[in-house]
Amino acid sequence: MIQVRNLKKTFGPKVAVSGISFEVKKGEVLGFLGPNGAGKSTTMRMVTGFIPPTDGEAIIGGFNIVENPIEAKRLMGYLPENAPSYADMTVLGFLNFAAELRGLSGAAQKSAVGRAVEMCFLENVLHQSVETLSKGYRHRTCFAQSIIHDPEVLILDEPTDGLDPNQKHEVRTLIRKMGETKAIIFSTHILEEVEAVCSRAIIIDRGTIVANGTPAELKCRSVSAGAISLRIASGNAREIASKLDGISSVDRTTIVSESPVAIRVFPRKNVSNNDFARALSEAAFKEQWPLLELHTEEGRLDEVFRNITLPDTKASNK
Amino acid sequence: MKSIITIAKRELTGYFASPVAFVFIVIFLILSGFFSFMVGGFFERGQASLESFFAWHPWLYLFLVPAVGMRMWSEERRLGTIELLLTMPVTPWQAIVGKFIASWAVVALALVLTFPMWITVNYLGNPDNGVILAGYVGSFLMGGAYLSITAMTSAMTRNQVVAFIVSVVLSLFLILAGYPPVTNMLVSWAKPWIVEAIASFSVMTHFEGLQKGVLDSRDILYFLSVIGFSLFSTSVIVRTHRAG
């Protein structure tokens, strides 16, 4: 549904996005991650046709956003960053306006507005003017606008920004559900969200894609991925660690805490997780450590995120 | 077409939800009454016409029309709603025209509400209603010309005050280029044809004829081309300068 090829944007001498390509199919939810100023919003603005790209192209459902903007925009719903909306309108008036611009009228318009209101829990504020709404409600109003025409493609720039935990949960559930039938791109700074919602994630840093994969694949790139954590009720952490170091499949160990004893054990290369876990549990059995817990670390997205983007940030600060 | 109407409708609700439209209309009515009766000597003239009423319009509009139009695009930029509007399936041109029509309708409403003036002259004497109609048409067109200039300046900035000031200056230019005291001064050090050429760009020159009841197509064409040109520039500005 969405094909982005070599998209570039420069603002004067400043390069905001330098050659981004990706594709999103129907039934996929693509997460955009990246530090502040990485170019996430700029990319979305080009994909939605708000700003023209300096180079490259974005094709939405077969329509080039620059050459056939109206057809492409018809297929898309867009929640801009900071969720702008007309302050002087009521929520209902605003949604009706959006629906009319989307070409809806009469009964279809009414049911579309009703559906969006229900999905975004706006019943209580329908007749309130947008400027008197709280931030979260304003955000939801703008979100409602983006799904009002049940679009095939959804572009959401930080859709859960400013929402309370319950609403965050609702919106994630909604995105995941809509993602089954739509092509969705959304950006976020909340990494759990990526795991909870996305089928694929892209990490952008300083205008380029630095990682692209499923959340599980990305997590595998974490240093702690594949390590095994042990928790042992009593004993001397150092002694235990040095015993573990003696095992042939162990690469190194780190002591997470002394008491209760918690140790993270990293495998050597090419050791399968099963063999590794077995070796450790056999050692524990032999040494009669009172083992409380043994589990394999999946790796953590925040670790991956920092490893990929932090060196660059530091470098650019110099 | 439907999108234009939808956008115009929204703009109008915006105008009446905020006090902008009311303030404009009330002040326009008060000032136009004040100037034509007190300053313009409406009664002293002893003739049944609205000449003293229309004569003040170029000057009244100079400040009031930019005040109406300044929010047209600046506000969209400031609130960020321009990003919503331009990612809807509408062309920038539809948005520009829709917004322009809405603010022009506010000016039209203010003009319509001056009908007591018309009733008064008709009560007091036998004015030439054709002349009055031409005056209204001219005033309406002139308001549109000022508005289109304001649309252009307001597309340039997110700051309404800047938009207001720049459009007042531009409009003042259009007035002064054909304002007799200025043209008389120019004649002393420029060739007459140059002065005339400059004056032909002025709203004064073209409003004068209409105000006297001459519905000259060249005058009407002048106002329409000012509107067309300004709105075209607006579309260029909106297209090239969206994010800033």
Ligand SMILES: Nc1ncnc2c1ncn2[C@@H]1O[C@H](COP(=O)(O)OP(=O)(O)OP(=O)(O)O)[C@@H](O)[C@H]1O
């Ligand atoms: N209109 C503009 N003029 C000049 N520079 C701009 C403009 N818009 C964005 N930029 C620059 O482009 C870069 C990318 O900005 P962008 O808003 O895309 O970042 P982001 O990834 O969305 O960041 P955040 O996480 O803070 O939302 C930034 O360095 C920003 O300063």
Ligand SMILES: [Mg+2]
């Ligand atoms: Mg952003």
